[in-house]
Amino acid sequence: KVAATLVGNVNKKESKKNKLQVSLKTPKGTKDWADTDMVIREAIFSTLSNLFKKHGGVTIDTPVFELKEILAGKYGEDSKLIYDLKDQGGEICSLRYDLTVPFARYVAMNNIQNIKRYHIAKVYRRDQPAMTKGRMREFYQCDFDVAGSYEIMVPDAEILSILVEGLTSLGINDFKIKLNHRKILDGIFQIAGVKDEDVRKISSAVDKLDKSPWEVVKKEITEEKGQSEETANKIGEYVKLNGSLKEVHDILSKDEAILANEKAMSGLSEIATLITYAEAFQIEDFISFDLSLARGLDYYTGLIYEAVTAASAPPTDASELKKKAKTDDDASAYVGVGSIAAGGRYDNLVNMFAEASGKKSTQIPCIGVSFGVERIFSLIKQRAVAAAAIKPTATQVFVMAFGGGKDWTGYLPERMKVAKQLWEAGIETEYVYKSKANPRKQFDAAEKSGCPLAVILGKEEYLENKLRVKRLGQEFAEDDGELVDADKIVEVVQQKLSEI
Amino acid sequence: KVAATLVGNVNKKESKKNKLQVSLKTPKGTKDWADTDMVIREAIFSTLSNLFKKHGGVTIDTPVFELKEILAGKYGEDSKLIYDLKDQGGEICSLRYDLTVPFARYVAMNNIQNIKRYHIAKVYRRDQPAMTKGRMREFYQCDFDVAGSYEIMVPDAEILSILVEGLTSLGINDFKIKLNHRKILDGIFQIAGVKDEDVRKISSAVDKLDKSPWEVVKKEITEEKGQSEETANKIGEYVKLNGSLKEVHDILSKDEAILANEKAMSGLSEIATLITYAEAFQIEDFISFDLSLARGLDYYTGLIYEAVTAASAPPTDASELKKKAKTDDDASAYVGVGSIAAGGRYDNLVNMFAEASGKKSTQIPCIGVSFGVERIFSLIKQRAVAAAAIKPTATQVFVMAFGGGKDWTGYLPERMKVAKQLWEAGIETEYVYKSKANPRKQFDAAEKSGCPLAVILGKEEYLENKLRVKRLGQEFAEDDGELVDADKIVEVVQQKLSEI
Incomplete structure (x- = not known):
């Protein structure tokens, strides 16, 4: 059986004098579902x-x-x-x-x-x-x-x-x-x-x-x-x-x-x-x-x-x-x-x-x-x-940002703004919780969520008020996606999702 | 407080010697939701x-x-x-x-x-x-x-x-x-x-x-x-x-x-x-x-x-x-x-x-x-x-039978068969749990369920393999509905429900 000491109180000062034993398990005959x-x-x-x-x-x-x-x-x-x-x-x-x-x-x-x-x-x-x-x-x-x-x-x-x-x-x-x-x-x-x-x-x-x-x-x-x-x-x-x-x-x-x-x-x-x-x-x-x-x-x-x-x-x-x-x-x-x-x-x-x-x-x-x-x-x-290969999350869209150079910020607040627009339209959307994330990490996170669509903020494209919408998955690896007006993004995403 | 005697056991013989007190309530701070x-x-x-x-x-x-x-x-x-x-x-x-x-x-x-x-x-x-x-x-x-x-x-x-x-x-x-x-x-x-x-x-x-x-x-x-x-x-x-x-x-x-x-x-x-x-x-x-x-x-x-x-x-x-x-x-x-x-x-x-x-x-x-x-x-x-007037049940169809006379059976097993067909098509369906029920009682039960459609087995019509489909509600009181082939009933009901 797993059993060890548990800090009895989150306050670190107290914890040193006050250790409790704890088994990290659910009670007999019960389990976690996930x-x-x-x-x-x-x-x-x-x-x-x-x-x-x-x-x-x-x-x-x-x-x-x-x-x-x-x-x-x-x-x-x-x-x-x-x-x-x-x-x-x-x-x-x-x-x-x-x-x-x-x-x-x-x-x-x-x-x-x-x-x-x-x-x-x-x-x-x-x-x-x-x-x-x-x-x-x-x-x-x-x-x-x-x-x-x-x-x-x-x-x-x-x-x-x-x-x-x-x-x-x-x-x-x-x-x-x-x-x-x-x-x-x-x-x-x-x-x-x-x-x-x-x-x-x-x-x-x-x-x-x-x-x-x-x-x-x-x-x-x-x-x-x-x-x-x-x-x-x-x-x-x-x-x-x-x-x-x-x-x-x-x-x-x-x-x-x-x-x-x-x-x-x-x-x-x-x-x-x-x-x-x-x-x-x-x-x-x-x-x-x-x-x-x-x-x-x-x-x-x-x-x-x-x-x-x-x-x-x-x-x-x-x-x-x-x-x-x-x-x-x-x-x-x-x-x-x-x-x-x-x-x-x-x-x-x-x-x-x-x-x-x-x-x-x-x-x-x-x-x-x-x-x-x-x-x-x-x-x-x-x-x-x-x-059926069960989809791990309900996520439909991953919002990503691609860029580089000394002045590259990573567009995190910008990604948040785009995500907010999609959430408001009822679309399941995620992005990585990182100011600057390289493309690979962002694609990996999207793949892990099982989501089918990426909305990409390109460093230059975004300044011209454009967003890139791209299908995810091995079979679309060569496809660069479609560049669309930023203010049309919700419509375009809804249209693409309805076609999947 | 409500408190009285509770039969301690469902077995009637034992109950007379073995009465318990019980309060018919949920525990303090809890409630039933319905x-x-x-x-x-x-x-x-x-x-x-x-x-x-x-x-x-x-x-x-x-x-x-x-x-x-x-x-x-x-x-x-x-x-x-x-x-x-x-x-x-x-x-x-x-x-x-x-x-x-x-x-x-x-x-x-x-x-x-x-x-x-x-x-x-x-x-x-x-x-x-x-x-x-x-x-x-x-x-x-x-x-x-x-x-x-x-x-x-x-x-x-x-x-x-x-x-x-x-x-x-x-x-x-x-x-x-x-x-x-x-x-x-x-x-x-x-x-x-x-x-x-x-x-x-x-x-x-x-x-x-x-x-x-x-x-x-x-x-x-x-x-x-x-x-x-x-x-x-x-x-x-x-x-x-x-x-x-x-x-x-x-x-x-x-x-x-x-x-x-x-x-x-x-x-x-x-x-x-x-x-x-x-x-x-x-x-x-x-x-x-x-x-x-x-x-x-x-x-x-x-x-x-x-x-x-x-x-x-x-x-x-x-x-x-x-x-x-x-x-x-x-x-x-x-x-x-x-x-x-x-x-x-x-x-x-x-x-x-x-x-x-x-x-x-x-x-x-x-x-x-x-x-x-x-x-x-x-x-x-x-x-x-x-x-919103909240619909009390999810019921969509009430299956009824109308008839009379000495030889009138009430078509209960027949109603069950029709209900079964509708259930199999995924349609929420009820009927009254009575061999012979008069039309008023059947309409009352349908109204109580809040359902919009009736499928009616008329005594003679049913023998000719016909069923009547009728909208429910005050505004359709004068409408006799539509007589359809019994083997088309699922399609017709699905069509009518999609129009509501």
Whole structure:
């Protein structure tokens, strides 16, 4: 680890007596974003926010921290991953764990009856990081949620379509949406003989089936969570079912136990409706109805889903690799990317907040989807870099001055004046921060910025009120450019840029 | 205060035994942003990031929290306002207080020799909030900084130009940039007889001159901070000086004590250079050279500046209003907006981090400016709302179905199919989430979204493969629109939208 002494105060006199130790790093599970990574990530944000707007979404922004009590009791076993702020007097606060709970708080607090909102922002989880898999402690979520009372499965189908449109528009086509229904899952647990109060903890055991084989999960259900062998086996029969919406729907529709279970049947009839809408949106082929999907969060009440790709699963020899890992700081060697987008229906969360605040009870059903940008980034980075040489800056024009001799000033204030004219016209413009710079240094700086055009102040030409406009780049090396009137410079530059 | 019982767990069975109290609010000094406020704020971000790109800036993103030791010793008396994270095992972290220190940490950590970077992100200060004045505990900074060794005052002048361009492009023209130079200020303190180790604390007393009269500050300097009456009076003589760069430069150039002080003269010669460049950028008239400006932060080493408007100062009867205030939760009644943008040169900060991490010492001089978005927002909100009726969503097309009779299905899956086609063409499209909706409800929903075009599936027309495209809005009430071939719908809609 890098660690050394830090001058504790900028004042040099004090620094000598007062040295502090400092590690020059970002906190565990976080990183700086810069250069082309930043350009790619911004492009992902832009694609997704355009998608959300395309579906009528409006955006909101909530604080990074919430009152701790707002987050309490929403995340099941994962609550231990919440970052708390130190008690420095005043309110006790925690960093947000997701954007869903703050959204429900916002809807309840402002008595909102319906909204389609999107929110792109950072969330925080004190989890084991796996940085190269895009699993971080500080990461972005890009959420789209629909709140309001609507007909069964209508917003749900659109949210699933948004999931498909989002991933495909980011160039990811080889994904599956694993989908299940909490009511069907609850029905299955009832059928298997799980008591109501045990349902969530058995559900979170089942949720591990994407990482662990059934035998391990079964052991957790029986030994750790006190269910009978028979109950576990019954659960095992159901959770191994998966296939298209239609296939699994048909199997369950012929299952005597399901037919006799009210909860399961209610979920199953919603699935039947969803099939029609999924066909209208042509998204059926992306969906795998998978009864092993449980999702950890407490607040889901209906459809649940997550998008996975080949990279989502851990390597097959994960447990071997884990043993060999030299550090437990980062799990990238032995975990998968996990789900790259996920969500579900949560019909009680807003009302929970409304009642808790003394407002009158109002059911505001909600459903949403969250895209995991860093995980998606880890999948598409390679391709994005290959596809396009990303321009390092937005700079369009480099203002240069060429001259020499004893009386040569370097025309710095003059370059500044020309730059100012171009800025005022909205044109991205730079020049080197040097009174006298030789042509080579100026061309090098322009090349580094990736800009296509130079405006050159020649020592004599400038005195005659003329500026030279020249294309940059290897293929224009022999081209001397065009000499134009100084007062026409903005027009000429705009014209040349429009031709590029 | 709103406070009531919160169901501690979504599971209904458990909820009855396990009720929690919750306040349905955001933490003190924070707020949710939504609706037109959000649209206006996003427009500010967009204006500023375009400005930063116009000057060759690239963007980076650093974590919201840093190791606590990174922030230590950078903020003088204001360090007490830093939010710490709770010690939950592992590293001790704090929320960033500004974007400057993380930037310097980033530059040092990555051995960057030069960069023009911009960063638009939230920072955190446990200060007394004044919400309607845009003074908050969680707020955005929009920073542009230049790191690298360049000729004296060249980047400095461009940063000041960016400050002017930023505010004027946001429609703020009635501002002044108060400007001073730390070397001149340090020289004055030397001349007045302040010991080197007392300079920063006297500086932070002088910094209060924008809020308190000289008599109050003088008392702090003598009684609290142990300086002689004579020293205080000497300081008082200088800090009352202000005027244009040239005026104050000329006064100081004739001052015997200044002429004999090496630090002050070094600062003064930089000001002389700045005057030339400020003329090239035509920004002299915005600048007030004000020797009372000190700025609280420890890390500044050269030019310091802040932009103020008429709303920046507290009301003249502030102390009366403060006494009358019923709550100390919010100071809006008796404080001003404060500075709306500010910054300075900090030449030692990067090297401090470099040396502290055991890297070899490298001087990377830096200068930057930070725009306070919430404060600017509080100034321009009124005007922005008046200037343009802000469209609530980006929606362009509402897909509707009209029909009736016993066999009328409402064409919901059919509307979905049409919406899908439009989405695929990149067109913002909505429809009501209802199987059968009457025309009025569909028109109301379209109007609420603010969208200009309807695509209508008429019961009979749709069977003949025809769709109706109609302009929305009062002035088109009598217009029945145009019947077009269903397979031409995307082209027709694109054409109509391009004509609006």
